[in-house]
Amino acid sequence: MTKQHLKNERFILFDFDGVIVDSFDLAYNVCKKIDASCTKQSIRALSEGNIHDTVKAQSLPLIRDTEFYEEYIDGLLNLPVYDGMMNTITELNKHYTLLIVTSSLNAPVQSYLEKHHLYDYFSTIMGADVHTSKIKKIQMVLDDYKLEIQDCIFVTDTLGDMNEATNVGVSSIGVTWGFHFRKTLEKGNPHAIVETPQELLHTINQYFSVQ
Numbered sequence: 001m002t003k004q005h006l007k008n009e010r011f012i013l014f015d016f017d018g019v020i021v022d023s024f025d026l027a028y029n030v031c032k033k034i035d036a037s038c039t040k041q042s043i044r045a046l047s048e049g050n051i052h053d054t055v056k057a058q059s060l061p062l063i064r065d066t067e068f069y070e071e072y073i074d075g076l077l078n079l080p081v082y083d084g085m086m087n088t089i090t091e092l093n094k095h096y097t098l099l100i101v102t103s104s105l106n107a108p109v110q111s112y113l114e115k116h117h118l119y120d121y122f123s124t125i126m127g128a129d130v131h132t133s134k135i136k137k138i139q140m141v142l143d144d145y146k147l148e149i150q151d152c153i154f155v156t157d158t159l160g161d162m163n164e165a166t167n168v169g170v171s172s173i174g175v176t177w178g179f180h181f182r183k184t185l186e187k188g189n190p191h192a193i194v195e196t197p198q199e200l201l202h203t204i205n206q207y208f209s210v211q
Contacts, residue, residue: 010208013141013170014094016102018157018178019087020118022082026075030068043181071109073182073188081116082177092203093121095144096208100125101114101137116164134164153191153207155200162188173203185210 017023024043031038038134092098098121102109106127115118126137141152149169156162157178166188174185174193185193191207194200 009145009147009151010096011141011145011156012096012098012204013101013138013152013165014098014105014122015154015158015161015178016100016112018180019175020081020085021079021112022177023076024179026072026079030075032070033071033172034067044184050082062197069105069108071184073111077115079112081118083198086116086118086166088197088201089118092204097205098122098129099141100129101141102133103134103157105129117159126185134161135167138165138168138170142170153204155204157185159184159188162190171207173200173207175200202210 014020017027024040028038028040028043031043032171055182080156086173089098100109100113100122102125104127106129109125109127110119113122113125126140129138131137138154141147141209142149149171152170154165154170154172155175156165156172158180160180162172162174164183171191172188174182174184174188176182176195182193192203194203
């Protein structure tokens with residue numbers, strides 16, 4: 001499951017889209033091109049639950065649809081890392097084991113991380129190829145690495161992710177630069193909501209210092 005030596009028993013689980021890369025406009029524009037009825041509000045609403053379940057229930061052209069994904073991947077690789085995240089990831093990597101837990105497929109996430117020289121910072125990528133449920137994937141992390149729930153925290157930009165982490169008992173930190181606004185994130189009762197990557201770094205260090 002891992003590709004590098006683990007630094008310690010404290011784990012940071014990172015969502016990808018909306019946390020490391022600001023891909024909301026890309027997702028919206030590709031969806032709008034395929035389905036003119038898509039709105040920014042409807043795209044955000046998809047992530048209030050498990051996005052795979054929502055997309056399947058509504059038969060929407062997203063996530064694993066070939067037409068959507070081919071264009072999405074092309075656009076994704078041209079997006080920059082969110083300003084400040086490179087430094088935050090670099091600093092966190094010195095003290096914690098970092099993993100990606102994402103609804104996207106593994107291959108484009110890996111390609112993006114490799115292009116932007118971030119791949120080696122992450123122990124593993126757990127995308128939709130592993131499981132579409134983040135409940136299952138977070139539980140896999142706990143089981144495979146023999147962790148207690150207080151040994152890890154999930155960094156995400158969506159209410160749906162927070163709810164899935166809560167289902168397993170893992171705390172989350174919401175970031176406001178992704179798919180959901182602060183008002184929506186507050187519904188997930190996260191440990192904290194942060195406005196900048198610098199604040200994220202401080203909040204994570206503070207969280208583990210009191211465990």
